[in-house]
Structures are given as C-alpha cells and as structure tokens.
Amino acid sequence: MPRPNDRSPSALRELGFTRGFTRPAPGSVLVKMGRTTVLCTCCVEPKVPDFLVGKGKGWLTAEYGMLPGSTNTRKPRDKAGKVDGRSVEIQRLIGRSLRAVVNLDKLGERTLWIDCDVLEADGGTRTASITGAFVAAVDAVNSIKHLLTVPVPEVLTDSVAAVSVGVVGGEERLDLEYVEDRDADVDLNLVMTGSGKIIEVQGSGEEATFSRKQLDALIDLGEAGIRAITAAQKAVLGGAWPFA
Amino acid sequence: MPRPNDRSPSALRELGFTRGFTRPAPGSVLVKMGRTTVLCTCCVEPKVPDFLVGKGKGWLTAEYGMLPGSTNTRKPRDKAGKVDGRSVEIQRLIGRSLRAVVNLDKLGERTLWIDCDVLEADGGTRTASITGAFVAAVDAVNSIKHLLTVPVPEVLTDSVAAVSVGVVGGEERLDLEYVEDRDADVDLNLVMTGSGKIIEVQGSGEEATFSRKQLDALIDLGEAGIRAITAAQKAVLGGAWPFA
Amino acid sequence: MPRPNDRSPSALRELGFTRGFTRPAPGSVLVKMGRTTVLCTCCVEPKVPDFLVGKGKGWLTAEYGMLPGSTNTRKPRDKAGKVDGRSVEIQRLIGRSLRAVVNLDKLGERTLWIDCDVLEADGGTRTASITGAFVAAVDAVNSIKHLLTVPVPEVLTDSVAAVSVGVVGGEERLDLEYVEDRDADVDLNLVMTGSGKIIEVQGSGEEATFSRKQLDALIDLGEAGIRAITAAQKAVLGGAWPFA
Amino acid sequence: MPRPNDRSPSALRELGFTRGFTRPAPGSVLVKMGRTTVLCTCCVEPKVPDFLVGKGKGWLTAEYGMLPGSTNTRKPRDKAGKVDGRSVEIQRLIGRSLRAVVNLDKLGERTLWIDCDVLEADGGTRTASITGAFVAAVDAVNSIKHLLTVPVPEVLTDSVAAVSVGVVGGEERLDLEYVEDRDADVDLNLVMTGSGKIIEVQGSGEEATFSRKQLDALIDLGEAGIRAITAAQKAVLGGAWPFA
C-alpha cells in the first residue's frame, strides 16, 4: 500500500502557519499539516487558579475541541454531562507538553490559556495542535514581554513540536494522514523540544502489538520529523523566535 | 458619538464569503462582516430525527458556538451541565430562519446540519451566521442535487439574510459592531428573504424602551441592509445561485 | 376558521388575577388568561449576585417552568443536564421585560426573584407570565417600602404588560389560545409599558414568512391589547398601584 | 410549648381538596392541609417503560417538587446535575405508597404519572402529597373506566392516606406543621390504607433517639389520623369513591 500522493515514508506533509489569524487573542495561529487544520489561540489571563493564588507562580492550561464539520461524518458537539475521553486525553497531553518548556515560576501570576480547535481533521490533529500552540504561545508571551521580570527565554525555555509516526502495512511512516492512521498497526506520538529532548512518547499497538525493534525505528523516524518541524516554527516566527 | 471609521448610519461593514473553506462538509463558508468571522458548515445526514422517521420528510437543525479565543476576554467553553441561554436562543433563531426557506417535504428523509462557529466576535454574530449559513446550505443542497426528486429551487424556495439595526446615541444605525452594540439603547435583529418577506423580527430595548416610531425607522433601515446582503450572497454564489 | 367561542379578532380572553395566592413570597399572583394559568411569585433576597457585590445596586432575575400536568400530553420535568431551549428563551424575556421598568440603582443591594410556573397552558404562557409577574413585583416591592431610600415609583418606574398577536388563516388576531397558536402563520409577542413604550417585539413567521404590512397591523392590534391589560393590572392592584 | 392555634395534640389541621383544579390532566387535585398546599395531578399515558413492554401490565410512577416560592426562603430550582436527595426520597415514597393499592396487572399497558408540586410548604408536604395523589388517581382511573377490562375496584384495590406524627417537647402530636417539625425530637410518617393496613412507616430520631414506648404511642396516634383523612377523601370523592 503506497502512501497517498507518492509521499516517501520519511516525508512530512506540507506544513503552514498563519500567525494573527484572528485578533482578540494575542496568540492566534492557523496551523495546517496537509489538510489537517487547527486554530490555536493563546490568551493571557491576569490571574491563576485558586490552588496557586499567592504563590507568585503562573499556570498554563490547554483545551482541545473539534468543530462538528471537521470530519467526514459530522461530529456531534459534546452534550452536557457526556465525557469525550479522547478529547480529555488530548488536551491533557497538550497542556503537559507546553508546560515542559514554560517556566511557570517566571511567568508571574498569570495563566496562559491554550485553545486548539480543529477546523478540518485529516490525521495528526493532536500533534499539529502542539506544534501550532507553541507558535501561538510565543506570540502571546512576546505580547506581555514588558510585564515580565525576566527575558522571554527564561519564561519559554525551549521550543516544542510534535509528530506522529506509525507502522502501516509493515512500513514505518512519518506523519500519518487519516487514511493511513485508520489502517495503522502501530501509532506513536512523539513530543520533543527544539534542543532534542523528549517530552512525551505515546505508542500504542492499537489493539495489536509491536516489537522493540519497531519501537526504536519509529522513534528514529519521529526525531527526524521533529527537527524539520522545529525549523518551520523558527522560520515562521522569524525575529519573534525567542532563542539564539 | 460618530461611528468607527466614519461609517455612515446606513452603511454595512465590508462583507466577504470564502466558500469551500474546509473540505469535509459539502457546505463550508467563512463569512466575515467587518471583523466578525464565522465558519458556517452545512452537513447532509441521510436520516431524520425519530419523530420524523417514515414520514418522507427532511429536517434542518442548527447549532451555534463561540470559540474561546473569539472574544477579548477568553470565553470559557460550555461546561457539562451548564446552560448558555444566549447560545440556545441564537441557535434556535438560526434554525427557524433557515427552515423558513427550506421545503422539508421535498428534501427527502435527510437532515441538514447547520453549524455556525464564531472565530472572531465583533458584533452581529447571529446575523452573520444566518447570512453565511444560507450560502453553505446552497452549496450543500447543490451537492445532493442528483439525489433530489425535484429541482433545487423547490427545496430551497428563497434566499435568507439577516442584519442587526439599533439606536445608538439617539441615531438609528445599520449593522452594529461591538463597541456600538454595547452602548445601544435598542437592538433589533431582522431576518428576511431575498424576495422581501419578513421571517423574524426581534427588537429589544435592552432593559430600556423605545417608541413605535423608532421601531418603524429601524425596520426601514434593516430592509435596505437585507437587500444589499442578498446581492452579496448572489454574487458570491454566481452560477450556484438557485433562483432565477 | 372562526375563533373559539366566537371571540372577535381584537378581543382578549377573560383575564383574572388572584393576589396573595400563597403566603411565603411577598408577591404571589395567580394569573388566568382564559384557561392559561400561571403562578407568579416575587421573592426579595437581601443580597445580589457576585458581579454586583459592593456596587450599591440591586438585581432582578426570572425563572419560568411548566408543571408536568399543565399540558394535554404530560410534559416531562427537566432532567439533569438537559437544556430546554424554549424555557431558557422565555425566562430571559421575562427578566429583560421586568428589568426595563425597575431602576436597579434605587433598589438597594437586594435581588427580586420572579418565578413563573405554569399550572395550565392554553397559549400565551409567556405573555401571561410577564403580565402577572408585574403585579407580583408590585406587591413585593411595596412589602419592602420601609427599607427603600426612595418612593416606590422611583424603583418601579412604569408598569409592564405583554400580549401575543398572530395571523391565523389570514386574519390578524389578538391573544391567541392554544388551538390558534398551533395553526398560526405568524406569532408575535409584544411587551410594552403602561405609558405606551415598547420593551420588546418578537415576531416570527414560524418557519413561514410575512409582509411588512402584516407586521404593522399586528403591532397596532397588540398595542390596543396592552392598553386593556394595563387597565386590568391597575384595577386589581387598586391602592397598591404605584403610579399616579 | 403549646401547639399553634391551641390545636389539641391529636387534632388534624383543616383538610381540603379541590378536584379538577386544572383541566389537562384527568386527575388534578389541589390539597390543603392547613397552609400546606400541593397540586397533585395524575396523567394516564398509553404506554409502559421499556422493562414492562409486552407483559400486559401497567405502571405507576411519581414525581415530587417544590416551587421556588413555596418556602419562606426561596428554594432554588434543581440545577442540571445536582441531586436533591430529599426530593428523590419523597417521590420514591409516593410511588411505593400508591403502587401498594394499584393492581398493575389489571391496569393494562398504561402508566399512571403522579405529580405532586408543592405551592406552599408548612410541614407535612410528603404526607399531603400522598393523600391528594390518591384522590387524583381515583379521578384519573375513573376517566379511563371504559378502557379497563375489570371494574375500577379491581384496579384501585383500597384507598391510601398518609400523616405525620412526632414528638415535640416530650409530647406526641399528630400532623406537625412547620414550626413544630423544625423542633421535633422524633418525626414519623405513616402511610396506611383505608382498610387499616400499614403500607409504610418511617420514623427517625432526627439525629437523636427514641424509645420503643414512644414508637408505639406515635403509631397509635397516626392510625387515628389516617382514619379521619380517609373519611375526608371519601367525602370529597362522593359518588366517585370506588369502594363499597
């Protein structure tokens, strides 16, 4: 089974960012990974949750949702009282991933709210969300630069990007799109920093199993993908990139 | 108090439509009314709610939401069990407005799902939603033209558009933006067909009152606005416009 | 299609009020509009919602419900987590209507709670609720007269009444009862003050449409109805009527 | 501590029933026990819950609520997701009590819906609800007499009434009103049939304790009260009383 559009197993889909897509949030990035499209906003709220009040620290929290028209079969909105376990998992992952590169002690008593809303889903929405959320977070933190007591790179200590890898028809592939993801034997999401450290690895045999050797190959593939995504983040941020 | 950007009291903001903004839904329109931005999708589901099964009729339902980053102060998502009365009102209005121009008896046993999600809110989100939803509905119904037993204009019998009018500082104004809406003494939403019939009029003194004479002037102003919006809908749909 | 009981198109149904129907709430009015029966209570709570604390202002809020036995087919109670969109719309309308004649700045830091519970529904429950709620509010505000810093007419600045009008079989009619409402082509609710100002107009083609001329005729009819209802409110309140 | 209005320890408050208080439900009874006022309706639905479909049996279910204005301090409505344990207990008690005198096997595949809504609460709302619900049930079952395959007394096999008794200041008293109930050391509700059988006894020391001897005295007192209430039910039903 060849990849759609003859993509090579180690190639990313086309990746694009539109910064400032909407105006109310200081960070607002429309990220496209192939046809997967996510609006990532980052708002800054000048207060923290109750459990942090008075500790001089900040907080970062993330929420994830899919618009009803984002999937081929319309996705019903969450009804009151119904738990969408998958969304819960994903927003917890986004939050942990971003917090790994934010020094909350230096943020001051404010909260960064990351919202990732999927406008079109074609595989890899959670990894695109993390990748786009970082760009939105940079714009948001830069917008409050004058309020911080330290330079931005002491608040945002590294960049973060994410990518999916998987085994499809016995072949290790980078950045699965929906038709591949649906048929994958293994699905692994990798979140890493721009400096090459791992934040999170989540690999699942999707009710099947895989070998240690496959695991190692998938992580190799993902690491290469992360390097390319990091470069794209740096390019789109240009002078706003906080690191040397 | 002059209008922002020296707009004349009877002028609309710039109005734009992007058809096919996303791909999964057959109707997908990004509508912009000034800075107010709404993604309107229309999905076609090949079944009807239980109360209509076996009656040979179709159904149309609408949902409305605001993304958290769409407002200057982040808008929390609906929590389980919490009722957002304003959203409920708006989605009921959108549904009634569209059903007024859809002949459900001729649609067949299928449901049109209208979703209006506000990406940026700057006043008039409910009227922009109705205006954009009609364009999305045209694209969706055209996409199932081959499945219908009658021509499209017997299913979509007229066009529908909506606009807000209000009294600000004693002056009747068309198409209020947020800073005006916030200070308006009267706020009236008008929904009409392309052929000049009224579907819905909702005017409120917003906890104040207004005279019959003001009511009449506001409706005159709104009727003119609806004519301009209808022309814009026709222009963007081009050959897809279902009517003569 | 003639009206039930040969009622003339411009005639109201019999309208009656029982003040002091129950004792715990200072305002407690059983209002009957034909067979439509609503218990309207107005409680006074010596505090305000969080967003108003310390501002020296008062608040007024309204809730609306229908008892299960109030309709021909038993109406299930709201289940936890289920949103009854119609009730939400109605209680928001009741609240806005009453707040239009209450000067919250002069009420002091207290909340007026309006509760309208329908015991029997035969059309026009929302307008009967507003009409009865005003009478209950007068009794409640009079009961705290000694606690106010200004005379009652500076707190309750005008009376408020509401009525429905509609087009049935091509004829404009005042005060629709259920069998008419069910078949109406147009349904319009009008809320006005005793001094003849409009508070709210909500007209809907109920998934059909109507002309500007019909709209004007309906509002004429409703204005006359409001005058009669206002007279009835004044009569039942007698010496408790706060206005000259 | 003497009783309010010099009531004797073994005297009931004034008890009144208004049959046909509202029209949509075939059974609709406003019951007053002193100032405690409950609207009891009984609707007949021509179907049964899923677990009974096809078994040729009927069902009876009860719901209980208090209107917000029924208590001296306004009682908030149930919010979505919030459990009012007391209401749950009471409606289960009402349902069990009525089912004890209804032969569901002879009712046919239909459901009797009992709704007890408290308009004014002054102690004993649960027992007044049971007492009034029986009268409403008689009217409802009589209204479907022509649909039954057996005479009414084979469906309603006995009457049911309920009363509260308690120990206040060391004295056993019948039919406590609110100010007594609040201070009672023991509170016991007794549900019995017209023929003198016990359906339910629920006695609680309200976080205190009581002796076996007190228990026996309370039940004696309650039995006498039940006899008087049964006589009142028979009187108000007149020719509609189903029993010899």
Place this chain on the structure above:
Amino acid sequence: MPRPNDRSPSALRELGFTRGFTRPAPGSVLVKMGRTTVLCTCCVEPKVPDFLVGKGKGWLTAEYGMLPGSTNTRKPRDKAGKVDGRSVEIQRLIGRSLRAVVNLDKLGERTLWIDCDVLEADGGTRTASITGAFVAAVDAVNSIKHLLTVPVPEVLTDSVAAVSVGVVGGEERLDLEYVEDRDADVDLNLVMTGSGKIIEVQGSGEEATFSRKQLDALIDLGEAGIRAITAAQKAVLGGAWPFA
C-alpha cells in the same frame, strides 16, 4: 419456604469485621454479614462545610456505593447527571444514623467522612454499612483522641448498629439475605443504639401491606438482632470500645 442453610428465623448470618483493611483512612473496616461484604472507611478532614465554618462544631457525612461487580448482573456505575435514588436514600440514612451518636458540638471543626462501598451484595447492604461504619468511626475518632478537648465517649456517645427484618412467606425473619429479600412481603430496617434506643425504623410493604401486629413482631425480632450485633462490635473493638 425454609431459609437457606436451615437458618432459624431469629438467627443472624455469620458476622465478621476486619479492622485496618486498608491503610490511608484512619478507620477502615471490611464488614461481612454472610456474603454481603462492605468496605467502610472513615476519614477525618480538618475542616467543615461552609454553613458550619466558625461555629466551633464538627460534621459527619456519609456516602454509599456499589462496585459494578458486586451484583450478579453487573451494576453500571453512576453516569454523570444520573441520579440513583436508592443510593441517595441509603447514604442519607447512614449519615443520620451515625450523627445520632456523634456529638458534633464536641468534635471540633472537623468532618468525619464515612464511605461505605459494597464489594459483594447479598441482602442487607445498608444495615451492614451502618454496623461497619460505626466500627470505622471508632477507630477514626480514637486516632484523633489527642486533638480532642473531651474524652472520646463525649464525642461518640453511644454505639449504633442496624439490622433488617422481614416477612417472608408469612414468617417474620431476622437479617434477610438476597433471595429472601427479593420475595419478602414486608421489609423493615431498624437502627438502634447499643443502649437500646431507636434511631430509625423504616418499614415498607414493598407495594403490599402489613398489619400492626406484624409490625410489632418485626420490631421485637429486630431488637434482639441489634443486641447480638452490638456485642460483636464490642468484641472486635476490644480495648478500643469507647464505653464502659
């Protein structure tokens, strides 16, 4: 119909307690009444609900649940928004029963949390819960003895135990197990103190009826059972038993 295992009508099932079954809660008792198995824990929280703050009093609250695997047919967990009326009734009963022997005025500003979770259900889970909860409460209160300002018996003023009795096939029986409970004509739960006072009696004809004479016989039977259970509680607590 003889009893399972030829048990005599007045015999209890085998009753066992394992104190310290788990370690985090200071009171943790696995109680077994025949095969009915309940884990009762008692935690001490150093604060009280809002309505008691600053009053120098303590609080006790109880919760009850059944594990899904505790019944022959798997019992679904409570879903968000769904009310399990039976659990609500039971946990309110457990709370009232324990509060009857706890002097909250002497507890200090702390809350005793009683949790009764049924691991295996074979009839009598609510009475076993009360019986076990008392033992857990003793261990918990003893664990904070050094923080109390009075001796333990002024906080825990008496012991509490509970038992079910019922009429099965015309015979009064003590401590019904599930197969008896299912077929019982009358089911009565009795909660009493070690000193022989009644805390609560709840008898129900389970949609049938019973005579005053049967009621008296059942209470006699229950009183004897309570004495035996109290002795077992005393035995397992040994030196921890707070009373003379």
Place this chain on the structure above:
Amino acid sequence: MPRPNDRSPSALRELGFTRGFTRPAPGSVLVKMGRTTVLCTCCVEPKVPDFLVGKGKGWLTAEYGMLPGSTNTRKPRDKAGKVDGRSVEIQRLIGRSLRAVVNLDKLGERTLWIDCDVLEADGGTRTASITGAFVAAVDAVNSIKHLLTVPVPEVLTDSVAAVSVGVVGGEERLDLEYVEDRDADVDLNLVMTGSGKIIEVQGSGEEATFSRKQLDALIDLGEAGIRAITAAQKAVLGGAWPFA
C-alpha cells in the same frame, strides 16, 4: 535518595493475587503490588454494544475508579457532570491493553466488562489494574469455555502485564511507589504481552524532558519487570493458565 525499604532499582515490590475475592463476577481478583491494592472483576454480559449487534463479534470494555478512602487525602467521588480526566485516560488504556490479547471475532456476541477499583493507592495503580485484570479475564473466559466455539487460547491469544518505570534522582527505577512517583523526573508505563511484544508505551517527562538514552534504559528495565510479573500471573493461575 535511596529507595524505601532498600529496594534495588530493578526490583519489583511484593506482588500477590487473590482469585475469587468476591463471588458474583466470574473473574474477581484482588491484586496487591506492595501496598497498592486493586479489586479487578470481569463480568460477561451476553450482548454487545449497538454498533456491533449482528456482526457476530464480541466486545471488551474497562472502567477504573478509586474509592474515596484509597488515598491519604480522601478522594471525592465523581460528581455528576464532572470529568475526571485521569480516570478516563486510565480506563481507556486498560481497555486497549486487554483488547490487544482478546480475539473479539472469536468471543461470540458477548461483552467482557473489566472493572478495576482501587482500594489503596500507593503508586502504579494503572499498571496493577492491567496485571490483575488479565487474571480476572482468564477466570471469566474459562467460566464460559463451554459456550465458546473455539478453545480458550484462540480467544485469549496471549497474556498481558504492565509495569511502571521512572527516573528518580537521576536513577532509572522499576515499579515506582507513591513517594517515588511523586518526585520522579520521568514516568513511563509499559504494557507488554507474555510473549514479549509491546502493546503500549507511555512515557512522560512530567513537565520536564528526558533523553533518548534514558528512554532506552527505561524500556530495558521495564521489559525485565514484565517478565517477572508474567511469571507471577502464570503461577497464580496454575492449571487455569490458557497457554502452553
């Protein structure tokens, strides 16, 4: 920072299983991993969810909960409408892990319900749940052996076990207990089959990061732990072990 009880970095805590801990569920296993104690039950329901009806396949689903007394600070029960994201994640993981070794096509139209309820939590509750759930599933599937159309090893195709590993104070450690987990820099859960295939790997820097080299070392450590746990599962199942 040495390990509690001088445990070596590569040593498991004491692991014990009590099969048949309760009787209603055909699989009921109390698993203890050190002081972490989980009751794992497996029920067999003779039907499948709607989406599988008529497909001749079976289903397996898992739920996870913590009893309130299982933690040092009492854990409140899930309230209606509140989502516990962590529990949702864990029960999804348990379900996926078990489904990886169950051939649903051969199970017949029945559902295996896995319930894992934590009685005492001391780190590693999710991995202990998976390990215990497998033993319960074996007992449950063996109990319906006579209803299956294939031998048990064609339904349960492999064993499954899970373990946590982590980096604490720079040292890679196996099977973290709570005090270690709390301070871990990296936390990784590994789920594998008895035959050495990986089902799931979830590693998180817990808002920090780790290197590829650390990842590899942790997986090595985990694989050794899984082998030991598999041996313990085999030992406790004895003749019930389905594999050669």
